[in-house]
Amino acid sequence: MIARLTGLVDQLSPDAVIIDVSGVGYLTFCSTRTISRLPPAHTPVTLLIETHVREDHIHLYGFIDPAERDWFRQLTTVQGVGARLALAILSALSPEELGLAIIGQDKAMLSRAEGVGPRLAARIVNELRDKAQGLAATAVTTPTVTPATDQTQGPVADAVSALINLGYRRAEAGGAVAIVARRLGEAADAGALIRAGLQELAR
Numbered sequence: 001m002i003a004r005l006t007g008l009v010d011q012l013s014p015d016a017v018i019i020d021v022s023g024v025g026y027l028t029f030c031s032t033r034t035i036s037r038l039p040p041a042h043t044p045v046t047l048l049i050e051t052h053v054r055e056d057h058i059h060l061y062g063f064i065d066p067a068e069r070d071w072f073r074q075l076t077t078v079q080g081v082g083a084r085l086a087l088a089i090l091s092a093l094s095p096e097e098l099g100l101a102i103i104g105q106d107k108a109m110l111s112r113a114e115g116v117g118p119r120l121a122a123r124i125v126n127e128l129r130d131k132a133q134g135l136a137a138t139a140v141t142t143p144t145v146t147p148a149t150d151q152t153q154g155p156v157a158d159a160v161s162a163l164i165n166l167g168y169r170r171a172e173a174g175g176a177v178a179i180v181a182r183r184l185g186e187a188a189d190a191g192a193l194i195r196a197g198l199q200e201l202a203r
Contacts, residue, residue, distance in 0.1 A: 001053075002026075002060060006046045009038055012182070014175020014200075015087070017062065019045065028062035029083070031090040032174035036156070037064055040182045052083055059083065067095040070135055078127050080120050089113040091171045095135070101125075102132040114169050156181050159193035168201060176200040 005028065007021035017038060018025045028047060030038075039045055047062035048069045061083055063069040068090055075086035092113035093101060101109040102125050110121035156177055163173035180196035181188060188196075 001051045002049045003051075004046065005049055005060075005062070006044070009041050009043050009045050012038065012041065012179050014172060014179065017047075019047065019062075026060055028060045029087060030062045031068065031087045032171050032178065033091055033094065034062060034064050034068065035175055036178035036181075038178075038182075050083075061087065065095065067135070071095050071098055074128055074131055074135065075124070078124050080123065085113075085115050088115055088171055091174060099132050099135055102128050105129070112170075114171055155188060155190040155193055158190035159197055162190070162194050163197055163201070166198075172201060173197070 005019050005021060005026055007019040007026070010018040010020040010025055012018075012035065014032065014035065016027055016029045017035065018027055028049065030047075034047075047064065048066060050061040050063070050069060050072060052059045052061065061072060063072065071090060072083075072086050075081050075089060076083055081089075089098065089110070093109070097109070100106070105125050107118055107121035107125060110116055110124055111118060116124075159177045159181075160170070160173045163177065164170055168176075176197040177193055180193055180200055184192055184196060
């Protein structure tokens, strides 16, 4: 089973990255939070990997933070939460926020994730409440990839918020802005990111 990949960022999409390892491209699905923290194309990167093997496919899921990977593992043990929905939850909530939501039984906070209704939010709280305390303690970790610099966080956050206000889902908006932010560089302001993000979403 693949547990970690180290290679070059080859291609990025809103919900996945292709990692080139010695000429072999590994399609790895990620949360939009992870996508937004990846370095530019042709740059070395290391991702922690969860490998899901099924009869008809093998899927890889990648994480920068061990805490996010650990939450992914726990979320997928809950009935009704598959791998893609677990990534949607981790796109909407950081590991710290997820832990606090479950410990505090904040079902409304969990329902911020695309595809999570009140009933499923209650099930997540009930099934993971006992494990949340220990997982929350692991959420503060040293990332294996340097996050985006603080200079880009303001415009990026503003652009994502603007796209959400235009009707796009948080996962779509975050993924599109992450891609164009890398393309345009740190000097891009919110307006440029919004325009480029709309073009990316229109593809």
